[in-house]
Amino acid sequence: MLIVLSGPSGVGKGTVRKALFDEPDTDFQYSISMTTRQPREGEKDGVDYFFVSKEQFEENIKNGEMLEYAKYVDNYYGTPLNYVNKTLDSGKDVFLEIEVNGAMQVRANCPDAVFVFLTPPDLMELKHRLINRGTEELDVINARIKKAVSEIKMMRNYDYAVVNDEVENAVASIRTIIRSERLRVTRVMPDYEQMLEGDD
Ligand SMILES: Nc1nc2c(ncn2[C@@H]2O[C@H](COP(=O)(O)OP(=O)(O)O)[C@@H](O)[C@H]2O)c(=O)[nH]1
Numbered sequence: 001m002l003i004v005l006s007g008p009s010g011v012g013k014g015t016v017r018k019a020l021f022d023e024p025d026t027d028f029q030y031s032i033s034m035t036t037r038q039p040r041e042g043e044k045d046g047v048d049y050f051f052v053s054k055e056q057f058e059e060n061i062k063n064g065e066m067l068e069y070a071k072y073v074d075n076y077y078g079t080p081l082n083y084v085n086k087t088l089d090s091g092k093d094v095f096l097e098i099e100v101n102g103a104m105q106v107r108a109n110c111p112d113a114v115f116v117f118l119t120p121p122d123l124m125e126l127k128h129r130l131i132n133r134g135t136e137e138l139d140v141i142n143a144r145i146k147k148a149v150s151e152i153k154m155m156r157n158y159d160y161a162v163v164n165d166e167v168e169n170a171v172a173s174i175r176t177i178i179r180s181e182r183l184r185v186t187r188v189m190p191d192y193e194q195m196l197e198g199d200d
């Protein structure tokens, strides 16, 4: 199963995702994205992102090495295809944390993926979170808030919306969604071969 989490910058995707992966029974794999943005203080190459040049990113697009990609406030972000394919082939579920345009590309290519949109309680709270995080200048924060308005309108294209009021609540909701989606997947895929064997 492919699980896709989107939401505006500053809503808490990274925080919620890290809390989700800190749970001892989390058994899906996080796909590390590639980006041309500069690393923030404390971010590590190959852990938070694969940080690459614009030229390298465009080369990867040309070679068909991205599952999806998008330009977001002057930088490229994308999901390397190889890791996702390899992990799904080995029978493990994959978790993507990506923005809305990339998510819609995934929806077109992998219609069975599960799409979750994380929303802020309101836009003022979103702005506070971005300011408090302190990783971007005010002009970039404003560009991200502007983008948030159009991103929130895309929420209707998702299977689930989760409000990130408290991190624990959001994590619990996402865990419930994944658990129930797994049940659905096993229920609609019984072993037909076996069922049909005795049916002459
Ligand atoms: N399409 C796409 N978007 C991504 C990918 N990785 C991250 N993003 C999104 O790019 C946007 C900007 O990410 P970033 O600069 O790390 O800011 P942050 O989300 O505020 O921490 C966010 O909406 C991310 O979810 C990816 O592989 N593909």
Ligand SMILES: Nc1ncnc2c1ncn2[C@@H]1O[C@H](COP(=O)(O)OP(=O)(O)O)[C@@H](O)[C@H]1O
Pocket (backbone or CB within 6 Å): 007, 008, 009, 010, 011, 012, 013, 014, 015, 016, 129, 130, 132, 133, 164, 165, 166, 167
């Ligand atoms: N539920 C929450 N309540 C209050 N602050 C939050 C919550 N979730 C995240 N934050 C804070 O908001 C800021 C943005 O969170 P982050 O995970 O970096 O968002 P994103 O990855 O969506 O850009 C961080 O400073 C984080 O500590």
